[in-house]
Amino acid sequence: MSDQRPIGVFDSGLGGLTVAREILRLMPGEQIVYLGDTARFPYGGRSKDAICSFAGQDADFLIAQDIKMLIVACNTASAVGIEAVREMGGELPTIGVVLPGAKAAVLRTADRKIGIIGTRATIKSEAYTQAIHDIDNDIKVYGKECPLFAPLVEEGWIDTDATRLIAQNYLYHLVDIGIDCIVLGCTHYPLLMEVIQGTVGTRIQLIDSAFWTAKEAQDILSMLDLLSSNSRDGLSKSIFYLTDMTPNFEESAESFLGEKVPAIRHLPLDRLIEGGFTS
């Protein structure tokens, strides 16, 4: 049996396209229906109530698109609201980016000391710590909020002295503690990979949840016999909805997806909030 329905992916903005990119690399025949809530980006500094409410609205829209799987590609929404989203989906297989990233870190750490970097809401939620301790309670986990990293990436301030100074400020404590791997707990951070690696040194491994999330999606679809029978052309049949057509959204989307994004549509925020898609 195969299943030609699309995989639903949502994020607070365009960063979740890194997850879409990895899905299409592993499974080039899969169609994606993506929702980026660019009218309310970023989620990382908002309250838990707001994040859960926004994530619920995002999920409601995607669930109504006849998807076979839902992926919460936003670390903040995954960390804070995955349970609420999972409940909404009922039987629908629903995965976030936190658990795959946590699993990968547990497999990689030799010194049993893991660092997590992310938005304020992600770190405060302690979702990564919980996910790691559910596997091995003896691993030490150290979280660090890095709220300026996402704006720096958004602005293309990647390879600059200011970015390096900010990275040093955020990361030196993790290095001092003696962690041996860091989970990049925000979809924007892989674009800062070189700066972060240069700051913490090559002894510390960086873990990008995007790849591991795509791998988890593949494993689950395979297990449930829901993989598409197509082996290519998934991207050309995919649809990407944005709640705001922000300036330069096409260039920015391309930088995250790694290629030109076809079929970008506007889903006005009022319409998303009005909801009723699944009823």
Added chain:
Amino acid sequence: MSDQRPIGVFDSGLGGLTVAREILRLMPGEQIVYLGDTARFPYGGRSKDAICSFAGQDADFLIAQDIKMLIVACNTASAVGIEAVREMGGELPTIGVVLPGAKAAVLRTADRKIGIIGTRATIKSEAYTQAIHDIDNDIKVYGKECPLFAPLVEEGWIDTDATRLIAQNYLYHLVDIGIDCIVLGCTHYPLLMEVIQGTVGTRIQLIDSAFWTAKEAQDILSMLDLLSSNSRDGLSKSIFYLTDMTPNFEESAESFLGEKVPAIRHLPLDRLIEGGFTS
């Protein structure tokens, strides 16, 4: 005749409290009803359509609060959406922060070269340029987007080497051109006053729209005979609505208002968008 009704003030977040602060300094008896759209902050990187739509919803709520004047304290909303907001208010005196800031700059410049710094949307709108040229078409105006300044202020990165490096990058070109004053075209920037002044040198005057906007409000209320008969206690009777009770909103609000903010209430984003306040 006097008028005891409150003055309505809105901003994309908490930065507009700098305008509220100046209003209360000049007119300590005036009551304020403030709306900060913290669930959708910041507006500066969004599309013109989104900014106009959000500003319209903010205005709709405040107009329904029986206010005697409406102040758009958000530079981005002022620059992009003031006309739409003004139309909604009908007879209601409505002012933004752009025109008062532009007027002040025209009065200050000796070399007839003015710099404007602000968000991407504010600079792209050329609203300051237009406002200055409406007064004197021969003045040269140079705009510079500084999109990282607001996140830096939000995170309290004020007096740091990274902030100074970013300021140098943003501002050196304005200095080279030979401007003699800079309008701080975003409510967050006054908190970076020292860094900016240190970067551009003391020969260049910095203009904070907040004071000039409050002064304009006072002049108009006085002219229309709408000033309150109270000479104190305005703050204690003021109400501050936020669309999201973000982490640390109390401390952050205090840093912009300059004192503890009483009576903060939650206006959920869904309720704001649903609207119908004035009908």
